[in-house]
Amino acid sequence: MLDLPGEILEALPRSPVARDVARRAGVSTATVSRVLNGSAGVRADKREAVIRAAQDLGFVANGAARALSTRRFMAVGAVVPNIENEAFVRVLSSVQDRLRQAGYTLVAANAGYDLDDELREATFLLERGVDGLMLVGDIHHPDLHARIARHGIPMVQTFSLSRERPCVGFDNAASAARAANYLMDLGHRRIGVISGLRRDNDRGGARVTGIAQALAVRGLRLAPEHDIEISYGIGGGRDGFRQMLAGGPPPTAIICGTDQIAFGAMIEARARGLDVPGDLSVIGHNDSDFAPFLDPPLTTIRIHSAEIGHAAGDHLIARIQGRPVVRVTEIDAELILRASTAPPRRDPG
Amino acid sequence: MLDLPGEILEALPRSPVARDVARRAGVSTATVSRVLNGSAGVRADKREAVIRAAQDLGFVANGAARALSTRRFMAVGAVVPNIENEAFVRVLSSVQDRLRQAGYTLVAANAGYDLDDELREATFLLERGVDGLMLVGDIHHPDLHARIARHGIPMVQTFSLSRERPCVGFDNAASAARAANYLMDLGHRRIGVISGLRRDNDRGGARVTGIAQALAVRGLRLAPEHDIEISYGIGGGRDGFRQMLAGGPPPTAIICGTDQIAFGAMIEARARGLDVPGDLSVIGHNDSDFAPFLDPPLTTIRIHSAEIGHAAGDHLIARIQGRPVVRVTEIDAELILRASTAPPRRDPG
DNA sequence: TGGCTATCTGAAAGCGCTTTCAAAAACGAC
DNA sequence: GTCGTTTTTGAAAGCGCTTTCAGATAGCCA
Numbered sequence: 001m002l003d004l005p006g007e008i009l010e011a012l013p014r015s016p017v018a019r020d021v022a023r024r025a026g027v028s029t030a031t032v033s034r035v036l037n038g039s040a041g042v043r044a045d046k047r048e049a050v051i052r053a054a055q056d057l058g059f060v061a062n063g064a065a066r067a068l069s070t071r072r073f074m075a076v077g078a079v080v081p082n083i084e085n086e087a088f089v090r091v092l093s094s095v096q097d098r099l100r101q102a103g104y105t106l107v108a109a110n111a112g113y114d115l116d117d118e119l120r121e122a123t124f125l126l127e128r129g130v131d132g133l134m135l136v137g138d139i140h141h142p143d144l145h146a147r148i149a150r151h152g153i154p155m156v157q158t159f160s161l162s163r164e165r166p167c168v169g170f171d172n173a174a175s176a177a178r179a180a181n182y183l184m185d186l187g188h189r190r191i192g193v194i195s196g197l198r199r200d201n202d203r204g205g206a207r208v209t210g211i212a213q214a215l216a217v218r219g220l221r222l223a224p225e226h227d228i229e230i231s232y233g234i235g236g237g238r239d240g241f242r243q244m245l246a247g248g249p250p251p252t253a254i255i256c257g258t259d260q261i262a263f264g265a266m267i268e269a270r271a272r273g274l275d276v277p278g279d280l281s282v283i284g285h286n287d288s289d290f291a292p293f294l295d296p297p298l299t300t301i302r303i304h305s306a307e308i309g310h311a312a313g314d315h316l317i318a319r320i321q322g323r324p325v326v327r328v329t330e331i332d333a334e335l336i337l338r339a340s341t342a343p344p345r346r347d348p349g
Numbered sequence: 350m351l352d353l354p355g356e357i358l359e360a361l362p363r364s365p366v367a368r369d370v371a372r373r374a375g376v377s378t379a380t381v382s383r384v385l386n387g388s389a390g391v392r393a394d395k396r397e398a399v400i401r402a403a404q405d406l407g408f409v410a411n412g413a414a415r416a417l418s419t420r421r422f423m424a425v426g427a428v429v430p431n432i433e434n435e436a437f438v439r440v441l442s443s444v445q446d447r448l449r450q451a452g453y454t455l456v457a458a459n460a461g462y463d464l465d466d467e468l469r470e471a472t473f474l475l476e477r478g479v480d481g482l483m484l485v486g487d488i489h490h491p492d493l494h495a496r497i498a499r500h501g502i503p504m505v506q507t508f509s510l511s512r513e514r515p516c517v518g519f520d521n522a523a524s525a526a527r528a529a530n531y532l533m534d535l536g537h538r539r540i541g542v543i544s545g546l547r548r549d550n551d552r553g554g555a556r557v558t559g560i561a562q563a564l565a566v567r568g569l570r571l572a573p574e575h576d577i578e579i580s581y582g583i584g585g586g587r588d589g590f591r592q593m594l595a596g597g598p599p600p601t602a603i604i605c606g607t608d609q610i611a612f613g614a615m616i617e618a619r620a621r622g623l624d625v626p627g628d629l630s631v632i633g634h635n636d637s638d639f640a641p642f643l644d645p646p647l648t649t650i651r652i653h654s655a656e657i658g659h660a661a662g663d664h665l666i667a668r669i670q671g672r673p674v675v676r677v678t679e680i681d682a683e684l685i686l687r688a689s690t691a692p693p694r695r696d697p698g
Numbered sequence: 699t700g701g702c703t704a705t706c707t708g709a710a711a712g713c714g715c716t717t718t719c720a721a722a723a724a725c726g727a728c
Numbered sequence: 729g730t731c732g733t734t735t736t737t738g739a740a741a742g743c744g745c746t747t748t749c750a751g752a753t754a755g756c757c758a
Contacts, residue, residue: 015500028708033746058499063478065744067413068713084442093433105477107456128454129412150407151364234642267642293583293616377738414714417743
């Protein structure tokens with residue numbers, strides 16, 4: 001091995017390490033570390049020498065070494081059911097917002113509404129190294145929490161409330177019930193539901209339950225043929241509403257699991273010559289970008305995804321840093337009234 | 350410090366390390382590593398002992414230590430202009446797909462259409478530790494590529510083609526030109542453009558240039574008052590079209606930077622009593638979920654985001670693993686004809 | 699200038715893995 | 729059995745950073 005002079009070694013395509021900076025600044029690696037991490041107690045001249053050397057060399061600390069040494073990964077994981085879903089994207093984006101400010105990165109994974117996959121992805125993140133974990137909902141694989149606990153990192157659930165665990169979310173049953181009550185106040189008596197797949201999805205389930213209970217309180221019931229479960233998306237909404245019409249007397253109002261589903265249902269309704277809201281009132285979920293621009297503009301339950309994300313991010317950062325937090329943060333959903341809902345045209349049988 | 354018996358120590362909330370597995374299996378950590386990484390040359394009985402011990406202890410290797418030791422982070426970074434934009438979400442999701450299969454994770458960051466921010470986010474990822482980097486477009490901060498090179502990791506650009514660098518994308522100018530030619534073939538002579546912000550955005554710029562050139566070839570020009578630049582979104586589309594109408598004789602056809610913009614423009618057109626496509630033909634970009642369901646269904650340039658993501662993921666993995674790759678992968682965009690385009694009603698002046 | 703305290707600094711010991719290298723064990727052929 | 733191979737195995741040396749701890753320096757007062 002040749003012993004090349006410093007300048008030539010530095011030109012090598014090997015990225016510089018703390019040792020190189022130390023050598024160039026004429027200090028030890030300990031001092032380099034101290035300066036670069038902003039800890040006090042380094043004389044001004046040495047501090048400047050280190051900063052200059054680091055800059056000259058284009059030094060970037062090796063994250064793995066730092067993580068190994070500090071036992072901090074400076075990363076937070078998030079496992080969401082569907083990474084392409086608008087609401088989850090918004091949450092991820094706003095969590096990341098907060099994390100980024102605190103110097104953390106977000107690593108997101110996709111669970112596809114399957115508990116086993118969720119466990120696998122979470123394990124993957126745990127192995128990769130994260131200091132905290134965000135999940136969606138309150139239903140998980142039985143092993144998941146033990147595994148997280150094993151790693152001793154904080155976890156927060158989002159989008160629904162939980163009796164046992166830290167969470168940021170809202171009462172899915174109550175907000176859906178509010179929508180149902182609003183429809184009943186308008187005079188509707190036959191109300192249908194088109195939800196996304198509910199297996200392993202407590203949010204969807206809670207919403208339907210909430211609606212059924214609200215109906216029951218007023219002596220009505222959610223007819224099985226008006227309780228439709230389909231895959232998400234506009235196409236799903238069309239199919240769902242078609243399916244609903246196939247099963248006996250049509251409802252005068254429907255509540256949909258997402259605005260996409262509602263959009264699909266409205267398209268199908270129009271295709272069948274039904275007027276919205278004259279013949280059919282429609283309520284969606286999420287208040288997507290396009291909801292106010294549909295024809296008619298869509299009444300919807302606005303879920304404050306960005307706020308949920310911010311709160312979840314803050315919660316995790318606080319716990320990672322050992323600060324106290326409240327276990328439950330409730331971020332209420334809101335019923336946004338637009339023109340897709342109205343009293344039923346004539347008294348429905 | 351008490352010297353507790355093994356079983357009790359194992360119950361401590363400290364996550365088990367390779368040493369613990371080794372002790373329990375009666376082998377060395379070297380053997381544990383060999384077994385858990387599937388390298389050959391371990392006798393069957395020891396192999397099984399290690400696997401059992403690892404299982405019993407719920408051992409999960411420390412990613413940072415592994416990364417430090419192997420100089421592999423098993424992670425790939427991606428910096429996109431807007432993490433909430435549908436097209437980029439799709440790309441991220443499909444990149445992740447491929448990465449996940451190869452055992453890598455995706456770490457995504459948001460650059461917000463700003464070169465300085467992009468540099469900052471990329472640096473952050475580099476520091477955090479990634480084995481490869483995906484970028485969008487061909488315009489970047491002048492320091493960015495040097496910094497990436499410094500780390501000696503592969504990089505791939507997406508969504509546009511590049512003369513100098515590895516890329517997966519399509520010819521934005523050519524595909525927009527194709528749309529313009531289609532409109533001209535239909536008989537349109539006054540064609541407008543509503544694009545998203547074009548600063549630091551080569552894709553948007555190339556599209557407008559492509560359209561202008563296609564017009565020029567047929568002796569037409571893109572009037573400045575028909576060349577509108579707005580922020581993305583449905584609202585942006587409405588504003589953009591309103592702005593366009595304010596500037597002299599209206600176009601008989603417009604090409605929009607996204608389907609959202611097209612949607613917004615169609616809403617504004619309808620609000621002004623213009624018929625689509627009778628008075629105004631509209632073309633979007635991306636073929637979003639809702640495009641076929643608009644009224645009328647939207648003609649649009651479909652960008653195969655998922656394919657771009659898959660190709661980009663494969664490209665990076667291949668280079669990380671030292672396999673040869675082609676520098677340029679072209680994934681052509683496609684003009685999807687629907688009912689929002691038609692010949693102009695009467696010969697436009 | 700000397701002595702005592704308050705500041706700074708560097709050597710060295712990890713963090714928990716992987717991997718090299720040489721020794722030990724197992725195997726075969728004689 | 730013995731000896732030469734071929735497998736297996738473990739000890740130990742990193743990977744590049746942080747952090748402790750003790751020694752070196754600087755600052756201050758007498």
